[in-house]
Amino acid sequence: MENQGLRKCLHVVLVPAPLQGHISPMLQLGDVLHSKGFSIIVAHTIFNSPNPSNHPEFIFLPISDNLSDHDTSPGNLLALFKSINKNCEEPLRQSLAHIMHQQELGDRVVCIIYDQIMYFSEAVASHLKLPCMNFRTISASFALAYKEIPRLLAEGYIPRQNSMLQDLVPGLFPLRFTDMPTDIGSLEDVIENMELSINTRNYSAIIWNTVDHLEQTALAQFLQPRPVQLFSVGPLHKMASPSSTSLLEVDTSCISWLDKQAPRSVIYVSIGSLAFMEEKELTEMAWGLASSGQPFLWVVRTGSECDSEWKLLPKGFKETIGERGCIVKWAPQRKVLAHDAVGGFWSHCGWNSTLESLSEGVPMICWPCLGDQKVNARYISHEWKVGQQFEHELERNAIKQAIRGLMVNKEGENTRQNAMDIMEKIRFSVNKEGSSYNSLNGLAEFISSFQLSK
Numbered sequence: 001m002e003n004q005g006l007r008k009c010l011h012v013v014l015v016p017a018p019l020q021g022h023i024s025p026m027l028q029l030g031d032v033l034h035s036k037g038f039s040i041i042v043a044h045t046i047f048n049s050p051n052p053s054n055h056p057e058f059i060f061l062p063i064s065d066n067l068s069d070h071d072t073s074p075g076n077l078l079a080l081f082k083s084i085n086k087n088c089e090e091p092l093r094q095s096l097a098h099i100m101h102q103q104e105l106g107d108r109v110v111c112i113i114y115d116q117i118m119y120f121s122e123a124v125a126s127h128l129k130l131p132c133m134n135f136r137t138i139s140a141s142f143a144l145a146y147k148e149i150p151r152l153l154a155e156g157y158i159p160r161q162n163s164m165l166q167d168l169v170p171g172l173f174p175l176r177f178t179d180m181p182t183d184i185g186s187l188e189d190v191i192e193n194m195e196l197s198i199n200t201r202n203y204s205a206i207i208w209n210t211v212d213h214l215e216q217t218a219l220a221q222f223l224q225p226r227p228v229q230l231f232s233v234g235p236l237h238k239m240a241s242p243s244s245t246s247l248l249e250v251d252t253s254c255i256s257w258l259d260k261q262a263p264r265s266v267i268y269v270s271i272g273s274l275a276f277m278e279e280k281e282l283t284e285m286a287w288g289l290a291s292s293g294q295p296f297l298w299v300v301r302t303g304s305e306c307d308s309e310w311k312l313l314p315k316g317f318k319e320t321i322g323e324r325g326c327i328v329k330w331a332p333q334r335k336v337l338a339h340d341a342v343g344g345f346w347s348h349c350g351w352n353s354t355l356e357s358l359s360e361g362v363p364m365i366c367w368p369c370l371g372d373q374k375v376n377a378r379y380i381s382h383e384w385k386v387g388q389q390f391e392h393e394l395e396r397n398a399i400k401q402a403i404r405g406l407m408v409n410k411e412g413e414n415t416r417q418n419a420m421d422i423m424e425k426i427r428f429s430v431n432k433e434g435s436s437y438n439s440l441n442g443l444a445e446f447i448s449s450f451q452l453s454k
């Protein structure tokens with residue numbers, strides 16, 4: 001039962017991790033909770049701060065972090081997460097204590113919802129005697145694979161010889177050892193990071209940006225042997241307002257270019273906010289796209305030292321492709337994937353991109369780069385069968401064949417049909433009485449109950 005009038009005075013504190021793939025779903029969660037009547041406080045690091053002007057309905061609370069010059073390249077992520085957890089606890093505690101003691105908020109702050117990476121928030125919640133909830137922006141399938149690493153180590157399955165990396169992992173079908181998340185840092189780092197998140201399990205519930213239809217089995221397995229209240233409320237971008245959650249400036253000019261392309265003819269290429277292509281890989285990708293014969297929209301991210309994406313691309317490429325290719329630094333991805341002209345997505349398989357593609361019925365070519373992406377790619381290609389995994393060296397002929405295989409050849413037709421079927425299931429889950437819709441209402445009731453029990 002909705003009780004929006006009562007909720008208006010209840011404030012929920014969100015603590016997003018300062019990375020694009022984490023901030024977006026947290027702001028979307030804030031948006032849907034706001035639509036359920038709650039007031040939203042976003043307690044964010046100054047480093048990679050979200051843009052408050054995109055969300056005038058939220059209160060933004062900057063937390064000092066000493067992170068101004070931190071590097072978000074993949075090799076430095078674990079160090080970044082450790083710095084955040086070391087530096088941010090006290091500033092968050094002080095900022096929240098301050099606003100809670102202000103007359104107008106009083107005891108109306110009801111709970112903290114924190115990104116899994118921001119686990120220092122648990123100590124803050126405990127200090128302020130607030131309940132807290134853990135928010136997951138990754139797939140449950142990945143979380144399960146990560147959680148199983150100690151078992152696989154104890155049973156002697158990992159580390160594994162290179163020649164046996166294609167074997168299936170016992171108990172984790174369809175994953176192979178090569179898909180396992182043991183490359184996030186050293187194996188010790190993986191274990192330490194995981195221990196930290198397991199040991200800090202004092203949260204009242206997990207909120208997961210996923211869909212039961214896709215991940216029910218992984219979710220159930222993940223929750224064993226210590227079940228906890230779970231709300232699977234994804235894909236959040238389908239339930240939130242379309243306000244921008246982007247940290248980078250979006251180039252919308254590609255939409256008018258897409259308007260001129262034939263339905264389902266365009267291959268969209270993007271590898272998210274963290275991964276980069278090396279110069280040689282960019283060259284191969286460029287000539288692979290050129291020789292595929294398909295129109296393409298390619299997000300080529302430049303480092304700050306290079307002001308034009310074209311400077312990174314091979315000589316003669318621009319002239320060769322003419323109007324057939326559109327290159328941008330950062331695209332309005334959700335709009336792009338929803339556009340009729342887009343027929344395929346060459347993706348790194350970040351979880352947000354995966355959910356965004358599945359929600360629009362766009363089949364994928366999976367080119368995972370880091371972290372959870374190999375697990376997602378395996379599920380996309382072998383469980384949901386909505387994509388084809390690219391496992392060759394990034395070389396122009398292989399790229400051309402993969403693109404034509406998905407976009408033109410007969411083999412892509414089944415993949416496309418599966419993607420359309422999954423799109424329908426996702427639409428059903430976010431509509432009235434669907435699993436995510438119901439889960440979101442359950443979450444709103446759960447949060448309201450914190451106030452009643454005060």
Ligand SMILES: O=c1ccn([C@@H]2O[C@H](COP(=O)(O)OP(=O)(O)O[C@H]3O[C@H](CO)[C@@H](O)[C@H](O)[C@H]3O)[C@@H](O)[C@H]2O)c(=O)[nH]1
Pocket residue numbers: 019020021022024137138139246270271272273274275299329330331332333334349350351352353354356370371372373
């Ligand atoms: O030109 C672009 C490219 C991307 N995006 C958006 O950026 C987000 C990218 O998120 P994601 O696909 O999850 O990739 P990453 O940014 O790489 O996200 C990190 O965080 C995710 C969630 O934890 C993980 O699944 C990824 O592996 C990890 O790299 C998506 O919402 C996209 O819509 C744009 O708006 N414009």
